[in-house]
Structures are given as structure tokens and as C-alpha cells.
Amino acid sequence: MPLSQADVRHIATLSRLEFDRDQLDDFQVKLDRILAFVDQLTAVDMDGVEPMAHPLDLTQRLRADEADTGIDRDRIQQNARETTDGYYRVPKVIE
Amino acid sequence: MMRPVDLASQADQLAAGDTTSVALTERSLAAIDALQPTLNAFISIDREGALTAAAAADERRTAGRPLSALDGVPIAHKDIFCTAGLKTSCGSRMLDTFVPPYNATVVDRFAAAGLVTVGKTNMDEFAMGSSNETSFYGDVMNPWDTTRSPGGSSGGSAAAVAAGIVAGATGTDTGGSIRQPAALCGITGVKPTYGRASRYGMIAFASSLDQAGTLTRTAKDAALLLELLCGFDPKDSTSLDVPMESWTADIDKPLDGLRIGVAEAFYDDGLASGCRDALEVALDEYRQLGATVSTVELPHLYLSVPTYYVVAPAECSSNLSRFDGIRFGHRATDCDDLAELYTRSRSEGFGDEVKRRIMTGTYVLSSGYYDAYYLKAQRARQLISADFKAAFATVDVIAGPTAPTPAFGLGDKVDDPVTMYLNDIYTIGANLAGLPALSLPMGVVDGLPVGMQLIGPALSEARLLNAAHGFQSATDWHHATPPLFQGGEQ
Numbered sequence: 001m002p003l004s005q006a007d008v009r010h011i012a013t014l015s016r017l018e019f020d021r022d023q024l025d026d027f028q029v030k031l032d033r034i035l036a037f038v039d040q041l042t043a044v045d046m047d048g049v050e051p052m053a054h055p056l057d058l059t060q061r062l063r064a065d066e067a068d069t070g071i072d073r074d075r076i077q078q079n080a081r082e083t084t085d086g087y088y089r090v091p092k093v094i095e
Numbered sequence: 096m097m098r099p100v101d102l103a104s105q106a107d108q109l110a111a112g113d114t115t116s117v118a119l120t121e122r123s124l125a126a127i128d129a130l131q132p133t134l135n136a137f138i139s140i141d142r143e144g145a146l147t148a149a150a151a152a153d154e155r156r157t158a159g160r161p162l163s164a165l166d167g168v169p170i171a172h173k174d175i176f177c178t179a180g181l182k183t184s185c186g187s188r189m190l191d192t193f194v195p196p197y198n199a200t201v202v203d204r205f206a207a208a209g210l211v212t213v214g215k216t217n218m219d220e221f222a223m224g225s226s227n228e229t230s231f232y233g234d235v236m237n238p239w240d241t242t243r244s245p246g247g248s249s250g251g252s253a254a255a256v257a258a259g260i261v262a263g264a265t266g267t268d269t270g271g272s273i274r275q276p277a278a279l280c281g282i283t284g285v286k287p288t289y290g291r292a293s294r295y296g297m298i299a300f301a302s303s304l305d306q307a308g309t310l311t312r313t314a315k316d317a318a319l320l321l322e323l324l325c326g327f328d329p330k331d332s333t334s335l336d337v338p339m340e341s342w343t344a345d346i347d348k349p350l351d352g353l354r355i356g357v358a359e360a361f362y363d364d365g366l367a368s369g370c371r372d373a374l375e376v377a378l379d380e381y382r383q384l385g386a387t388v389s390t391v392e393l394p395h396l397y398l399s400v401p402t403y404y405v406v407a408p409a410e411c412s413s414n415l416s417r418f419d420g421i422r423f424g425h426r427a428t429d430c431d432d433l434a435e436l437y438t439r440s441r442s443e444g445f446g447d448e449v450k451r452r453i454m455t456g457t458y459v460l461s462s463g464y465y466d467a468y469y470l471k472a473q474r475a476r477q478l479i480s481a482d483f484k485a486a487f488a489t490v491d492v493i494a495g496p497t498a499p500t501p502a503f504g505l506g507d508k509v510d511d512p513v514t515m516y517l518n519d520i521y522t523i524g525a526n527l528a529g530l531p532a533l534s535l536p537m538g539v540v541d542g543l544p545v546g547m548q549l550i551g552p553a554l555s556e557a558r559l560l561n562a563a564h565g566f567q568s569a570t571d572w573h574h575a576t577p578p579l580f581q582g583g584e585q
Contacts (some may be wrong), residue, residue: 008454015457017442031451035455038404038405040401046475051476055530056333077422091436093432
């Protein structure tokens with residue numbers, strides 16, 4: 001089923017992206033084309049096949065629970081546009 | 096015959112005292128300057144850092160304590176690897192001002208071996224592309240023909256090595272991003288087994304597929320570089336804790352008895368006749384070298400591209416959710432609330448192809464579609480992986496073309512994402528199954544290089560590199576240089 005413009009807008013909202021009218025048209029056409037292409041998968045019977053999430057059949061490796069110094073906070077925060085006293089600043093969240 | 100300088104010969108020259116690291120590094124920096132307007136292979140150049148590191152390497156050499164055989168050799172890193180104090184953009188406006196506070200493990204390992212980093216290479220934005228046309232920093236041009244694409248996403252690294260700016264560079268390969276540009280630029284590109292190389296500090300695209308590797312002129316150079324690059328890293332939870340055998344020790348072993356498999360699945364309608372012919376000649380060369388060639392079946396390989404374009408965007412949409420404008424990366428100004436800050440920072444920071452992948456991934460993971468797409472793709476991935484396992488019961492390596500055609504024109508495929516995605520039709524299977532694979536030059540078609548891909552079972556890098564080196568010992572395709580070549584000869 002082709003994607004509607006409303007579908008594309010909904011996916012954009014979930015993705016935290018926004019588009020103007022022209023961009024929306026372009027994304028609708030190209031996303032439709034991509035989804036039509038991957039729809040080949042739905043035609044194949046794969047019942048009973050174990051899903052493969054990862055090429056390595058590994059369990060999570062855990063390290064010893066020991067304190068580590070890591071990277072200095074001030075150095076990390078040099079990449080943030082707005083900080084105060086070691087905190088990140090964001091616009092108001094609650095009215 | 097004069098041959099282009101490679102890593103091994105640079106190491107020999109340094110060991111013999113015939114050159115210095117400073118001289119090699121200055122030559123490399125001069126080549127960047129000469130070719131940057133034509134190729135645009137670099138995003139950042141670290142002139143001062145490189146010359147300081149080179150001088151230190153020369154001092155170690157003079158004092159008789161080089162850190163490794165390649166101590167002092169100049170290389171370049173793809174701009175996806177975090178470099179402390181040096182901008183790491185991942186080809187995106189989102190990270191245009193990002194200066195990492197730490198090194199990727201791959202960067203640390205090369206530094207510990209004394210390699211000199213001259214700069215960071217151009218790439219498709221967040222490694223999402225097969226032509227280097229999605230980079231925020233502009234297209235990279237193919238040194239064989241500057242109207243054509245070098246391939247992608249590691250296009251800057253491939254162009255830099257092909258043009259002789261450096262003899263080796265790092266790349267990453269999620270669906271073919273090392274092997275395809277290596278093929279289109281006429282060099283050797285290797286993607287190791289998933290988990291061999293640390294992903295720590297390598298900006299994530301699709302975590303179950305991403306793997307670091309190398310772009311070099313020869314398979315021998317790849318082995319030298321990969322021995323330094325690969326190894327267990329406790330900082331990467333999917334790093335393989337397996338012994339690292341030498342990949343250079345047996346590289347000269349004769350190819351008698353090597354069992355090569357050829358799959359009908361690799362000979363589809365999209366394969367250019369010139370590539371098909373070059374492959375036949377290459378397989379004959381292998382027969383002459385004592386290898387046997389037989390047919391194997393990969394019945395589900397045709398599902399690899401659609402499977403990939405569910406799995407990779409799904410993982411991408413999750414990984415790229417970290418770019419919210421707050422802790423690092425582009426931040427939109429004058430936002431009234433937090434939601435607007437997220438949305439505008441992301442919309443301004445990401446390019447169109449990255450947005451399409453995020454949107455595709457968000458859709459296939461969204462409520463009501465998960466079973467139809469993501470679960471189905473995971474099942475297809477299992478089938479593709481099982482095909483390879485069955486094939487490797489009877490052969491040591493699977494050979495085929497790396498890409499369907501030689502380098503295509505810049506602008507030719509940008510308007511149709513699916514046509515672009517089909518560039519990776521032969522390479523994606525190895526990523527889905529986590530297998531080691533490489534591309535090596537196998538001929539020239541209409542004045543452009545074409546590559547042969549070799550895929551091996553998990554952890555078979557030594558055998559793969561031996562098979563590639565054996566071919567290169569008997570052929571000269573890897574010595575062919577583009578008209579713009581600026582490297583030295585030996």
C-alpha cells in the first residue's frame with residue numbers, strides 16, 4: 001500500500017524531523033520506492049526460520065564493577081553549545 | 096617495471112635509512128595540497144600533528160627503537176573515527192564542529208604503532224551512500240576520471256590511496272563501503288570478520304553490520320595494516336576475544352589446492368559484460384596458480400539488498416537518535432521548547448539520504464510493521480547466513496565481482512535511491528553474515544579499474560589475504576595507477 005502524505009508526516013514526527021511541502025513530496029515518492037523494494041521480503045515464506053539479530057552468537061560480556069575515571073566532564077562538555085556549572089541547558093520542558 | 100610505492104616499500108626505505116618519516120609525511124601533505132581541488136578526498140588535514148608525529152618517529156628510528164615495522168609511515172583515517180583534538184565530522188553538517196575528547200581504539204592502535212595521521216578523509220554522510228555524493232563537504236572525484244564517483248562510503252580513503260597521497264587508509268564497511276570504493280578506484284580493500292576490529296570511537300551507523308578495515312594498494316599492505324588494526328578491545332562489547340594469528344606469516348604460501356567457489360547468484364543481469372569477462376580471466380589465473388574453481392549455491396543471496404535496507408535503516412534510526420542538539424552536534428537556535436530543539440537541530444543537521452534512512456528505519460520498527468519488515472528481514476538474514484555456511488563446507492573462498500559496473504558518473508544515480516542501493520548487491524551478503532571479505536583489482540574495463548571480491552568463512556582472514564596476495568604475485572592490476580597519481584615509484 002503506498003504511503004500517504006499523512007503517513008510520511010507521522011513517520012517524520014516519530015523521527016523528530018520536519019519537512020516543508022516540497023520536501024514532503026520528494027520524501028513520499030522516494031520512501032515509497034524504498035518500501036516497495038523491500039516488500040520483496042514479504043513474498044518469501046520464512047515461517048519457522050529463527051530470526052538472526054546479530055552475526056555473533058554472543059552473550060553480553062560484563063566487566064568487573066570497578067570505578068573508572070573515564071573522560072573529564074569539562075572536556076566532554078566542550079562539544080555542547082549550552083552548559084552551566086557542568087549541566088546541559090535545554091529550553092523549558094514544563095510550563 | 097616501475098611500481099607505485101606501497102606501505103611495505105616505505106617501511107623498507109625507512110628501515111634502510113633511505114628516507115625519513117618527515118620526508119614521507121611532507122610528500123604526502125604536498126600531494127594532498129596538489130590534489131585537494133581536484134579530488135576533494137580530505138575533510139581535515141593535520142599538518143602540524145603529522146609533522147610532529149613524523150619527527151618523533153624519526154627520533155625513535157635513529158635511537159634504534161621503532162614502535163613497529165610501519166613506524167613513521169603516513170596514513171589517513173576515514174572521518175568516522177574519533178580523533179582527540181581533531182575534528183571528526185562523519186561527513187555531516189551535524190558534526191561540522193565536533194572535536195572528540197578521545198581517540199577511537201583503531202586510532203589509538205595506529206598511533207601506538209607509530210603511524211602518522213596526515214588527515215581525515217571525506218565520506219558519505221554517516222557512511223550512508225555508495226558514491227560519496229551525500230557528504231556535506233562535497234563529492235569526492237575518482238582519480239581515474241574526475242567526472243566519475245570513487246564509490247562510497249569510504250570514497251575519500253579510496254581516492255587518496257589510488258592517487259598515491261598515502262599508501263594506506265582506514266575505512267568502514269557496513270554494506271560494501273570499503274570493498275566497492277576499492278574496486279572503483281583500483282586498489283585493495285578489506286573488511287575483516289565482524290568483531291575483529293574495535294568499533295569503539297567509530298561513529299555508529301548500523302551496529303550489527305559496521306566493521307573497520309583498510310584500503311591499500313596491495314594485499315600484503317592490507318595484512319601489515321590489519322595486524323595493527325585488529326584485536327580484542329574490552330571497550331567494544333561485540334569485540335571478538337579470539338587469538339590474533341599473524342596475517343603476514345603465510346601470505347606467500349602457494350595457492351595449490353585452494354578451493355574457490357563461484358555462485359550463479361553473482362552473475363545477474365546487472366553485471367556489466369566487461370566485469371564478467373575480467374572475472375573469467377581472473378578465475379583462469381587462479382586455476383594456473385593451482386586453485387580449483389567449482390560452483391556453489393547461494394539461493395537466498397537475492398534477498399540481501401532488501402534485507403539490508405530493513406536492518407541497516409532500523410539500526411541507524413536507533414543509533415542516530417543520539418543526535419538531539421544538546422550534548423554535541425548541531426544545535427538549532429531560538430527554539431521555544433525541547434521538542435522543537437530536537438526536531439529543528441536534526442532537520443538542519445542531517446542531509447536527505449540520512450533522513451531517508453532514519454525515516455525508513457523508524458517506519459519498519461513502528462507499531463504494526465515490526466513483524467512485516469524487521470522480523471522478516473532477520474529471518475532472511477538467517478537464510479543468507481546459512482547459505483554461506485553451507486557453501487563453505489566445500490570451498491575455502493567464494494569469488495565474484497565486487498560491483499556490477501566500473502565507476503559510474505557523478506550525478507548518475509543520486510535521484511533514485513534504489514538504483515544506488517543496488518551498487519552493493521554483491522557486497523552486502525558478507526555484512527549480513529558477518530564474514531570477512533575483500534576486493535582486489537582484477538582488470539581494467541574501458542580505462543577504468545574493476546574489482547574481484549573474495550569472501551571467506553568467519554576468521555579466515557589469513558587465507559583470504561594469502562589468496563589475494565597469490566593473485567597479485569602473478570598479476571599487475573594492483574600496480575596500475577590513474578593519470579592523477581602523485582605517489583612515488585620504486
